[in-house]
Amino acid sequence: MTGKPKLWVTRRLSDATLERAARDYDAVINFDDGLSSDDDLVAMSAQVDAIIPCHSERFTAEIAKKLDPRLKIIANHSVGVDHCDLPALKARGIVVTNTPDVLSDATAEIAMLLMLGSARHAAEGDHLVRSGNWDFWSPSFMVGKQVTGARLGIVGMGRVGQAFARKARGFDMDIHYYNRTRLPPHQEHGATYHASVESLLEKADFLSLHCPATPQTTGLMNAERLALLPAGAVLVNTARGALVDESALLAAIESGHIAAAGLDCFVTEPGGNPSFSAHRNIFMLPHIGSATVRTRDAMGFRALDNVDAFFSGRTPKDLL
Structure with missing residues (x-):
């Protein structure tokens, strides 16, 4: 791969996270913070090398079958990964990580x-x-x-x-x-x-x-x-x-x-x-368990740490 890997950040994460993503990657950032459709997930998989999604993006078995081979890693901005069909993604050769500990x-x-x-x-x-x-x-x-x-x-x-x-x-x-x-x-x-x-x-x-x-x-x-x-x-x-x-x-x-x-x-x-x-x-409450500035920064940085490790040829710390 020549140049910076292309990274899609599907939601508006913390400012510190987005600044780091824009610095280290060819980053596509959803500043509007709207939900992505299934069609969006499939279409963007052909345009990026990595995705940092939240729990709001659902990578079902059906979606996994349609993802483009260009996509190499899904670095979740969450601990729970029930929105990801892990066996289906693994079968496509896509690495999946999460963000434990920090929240x-x-x-x-x-x-x-x-x-x-x-x-x-x-x-x-x-x-x-x-x-x-x-x-x-x-x-x-x-x-x-x-x-x-x-x-x-x-x-x-x-x-x-x-x-x-x-x-x-x-x-x-x-x-x-x-x-x-x-x-x-x-x-x-x-x-x-x-x-x-x-x-x-x-x-x-x-x-x-x-x-x-x-x-x-x-x-x-x-x-x-x-x-x-x-x-x-x-x-x-x-x-x-x-x-x-x-x-x-x-x-x-x-x-x-x-x-x-x-x-x-x-x-x-x-x-x-x-x-x-x-x-x-x-x-x-509206699902705000991890919604503090310190924790949101830590979650975003943990997801980026996993992306960094992958593209440096190392095993991501939070590999699932």
Whole structure:
């Protein structure tokens, strides 16, 4: 290859990331920040050597078949890669990477915000004051669920799950977790391991989801599993919307079995689930778990590090 490799950045990433991309590559940058269609992905694959996409671009098996041989690497600006059909892309000889490690604390912060906010009626309270309708107070007014000392269940004790557990220990929470493999004792820090999700759910006054979306975890929190949670439990999801059966969650909220939910991700994104809006005990954010300046810079630089390594003849650090 002569000259700089041509790189397509599909969304408007952080300023520092875009400056570096423009400096080191023949960069095509989507400053308008609009979504790319399937046809765009196919057409651009014939014009560039590398793509830095976000979770919003979906590289399905069908799309993978149509990608031009010129495209050599997809360096995702995300940890999750459920938007990429990895076997299909590998079959086309396309390298795929992600950005682990750098967004764990930012996402864990949002999980903590959602847990506290949903437990203590943040959405309802904010609406009441903001609308000018706060005209009453009593000891029984907006009584919520206390986080300090409560039992916390974590599904998925990877980087984000562990970061969330560290923060939850500051609230003296009794931490329980399920993971595909048990952590070594020095990483558990006293947390109780459960060999099954079902065993964990029975102990979880608060449940926080931190596992990837896979065929095995899609619909993980269905009606049967939600029913295993203690009455009055709170559900938090900052991982992927596909983990939760949204109809089942609505039914559990409406019955009162689930006291509240804090959600940063939804089955349909952008947009979310309009049916959730009728329930002030569902505290919602628009998938902003990693949205801090420091983390966005780190994610963009990690993606570029992987592209740099590939075109330097080295194995990218985050090769999938």
